[in-house]
Amino acid sequence: MVYRPDKLTRRQALTLASIALASFPSLVREASASAVPLSFDEMYGKVGVLGLEFSEKLKQLSGRQIRMKGFMAPPLKAEAAFFVLTEIPMALCPFCSSDSDWPDNIVVVYLLEKQTFVQPSTTIEVTGVLEHGSWTDPETGFVSLVRIRDAEYMVS
DSSP states (O other), X not given: OOOOGGGOOHHHHHHHHHXXXXXXXXXXXXXXXXXXXXXXXXXXXXXXXXXXXXXXXXXHHTTSEEEEEEXXXXXXXXXXXXXXXXXXXXXXXXXTSOTTTOOSXXXXXXXXXXXXXXXXXXXXXXXXXXXXXXXXXXXXXXXXXEEEEEEEEEEO
């Protein structure tokens, strides 16, 4: 039987939707598998007169699909569309601590959609599009140097 989009019955449309939804988890796994891994140690090169300099690897991966492992810093709200990924578990929200406690190994993660979060001691893997350079979030006013956009995460 040939499916013609302009002549689909309700049953045919539901069948096609079921097939598409059933294949979605494997598409997410494939996207994660094809993403280039990036570690916190690979984010910066040397420390120059202006501070930390981005590594060549980070610059080359900007705009591409990457994956990073780390920990979710305690969020400001129970459900939000972003969080901070840290190299080590944190007991406090990084936005709530003083600047002397601010970690230099963090990445702001912007999720595809709002969701609830995991415990700060849980290791997660984030997949999304890498961005670098100073940017101020117009909604929150938070400044970031490194971001992962259109991101998803899973417990590793």
